[in-house]
Amino acid sequence: MSASRIRLGSALLGCVTWLCLAAAPVRAYEDQLSLGVGAGYAYLAHSGGPHHGVAFDLEASLGLSATWSVRGTLGYSLHPGERTQSRLNLGAELVYVIDVVELVPSLGLGVDALGGRSHTRPHDAHVDFGVHPVLGLDWLVRRELMLGLSVRPVFVLTDWERQPLYLSVTLALSWLWDL
Numbered sequence: 001m002s003a004s005r006i007r008l009g010s011a012l013l014g015c016v017t018w019l020c021l022a023a024a025p026v027r028a029y030e031d032q033l034s035l036g037v038g039a040g041y042a043y044l045a046h047s048g049g050p051h052h053g054v055a056f057d058l059e060a061s062l063g064l065s066a067t068w069s070v071r072g073t074l075g076y077s078l079h080p081g082e083r084t085q086s087r088l089n090l091g092a093e094l095v096y097v098i099d100v101v102e103l104v105p106s107l108g109l110g111v112d113a114l115g116g117r118s119h120t121r122p123h124d125a126h127v128d129f130g131v132h133p134v135l136g137l138d139w140l141v142r143r144e145l146m147l148g149l150s151v152r153p154v155f156v157l158t159d160w161e162r163q164p165l166y167l168s169v170t171l172a173l174s175w176l177w178d179l
Contacts (some may be wrong), residue, residue: 003163031179032063034146038172042077046163049118050081055168061095071096071108075168084119087166089154093134104138104146112154114166130154130166137172146174 033124035058042055057075064070095108110132117125132155138148154166 004148021154022169028089030063030065031178033177034059034061034174036060036146036148036172036174038148038150040168040170042079042169043167044079044085044087044163045165045167046123049083049085050079053077053079053085054149055089055170057089057168057170057172059172059174061174066099067097069097069106070108071095073110075170077168086117086119088115089113089166089168090115091132091152091154093132098178102140104140106136106138108136110134110152112118114154114156116163126159128156128158128163130156130158130168144176146176148172 024106032088038055038057038059040055042053044051044053055077057073059067059071059073061071071093073091073093075087075091077087077089079085079087084153089112091110091112093110095106095141097104097106097141107173112130112132113128114128115125132152134150136148136150138146148171150168150170150172152168152170154168156163156166
């Protein structure tokens, strides 16, 4: 073997070693924070008043591991009609993330506090509590930007007779940061 080939091989081996040592560690969702804003459709199953509405939400999540995240949501929905209704929803979720690189399905469970009021009878405000599953599909547009679709059927436990279900389907744009 000639000396030039040995030098070339040593240089290539040195470059590969340097690239491997200098590369940032790859992490899926652990130690990652996301903040998002979304809009979509809301359905309120109750006796009397409008059912269909528009939903808006803010959400924040923290990756606990490569597969688990905890998420908080704050949502508002407006159900226009003869007896216009609005809902404020505060929720917390534990979400299992199935990381498939660019498209990321997820599922989880959450708890909710739902505040509601009628616009025609403002004194008729109330707070209820519920539980929900969440199904989601996120598209990682870039490493720091995600577009996600979430479906949350909330089962209202404290007012099951009058309004057993509150459903929201939202499309959210989220920004991601490594911690």
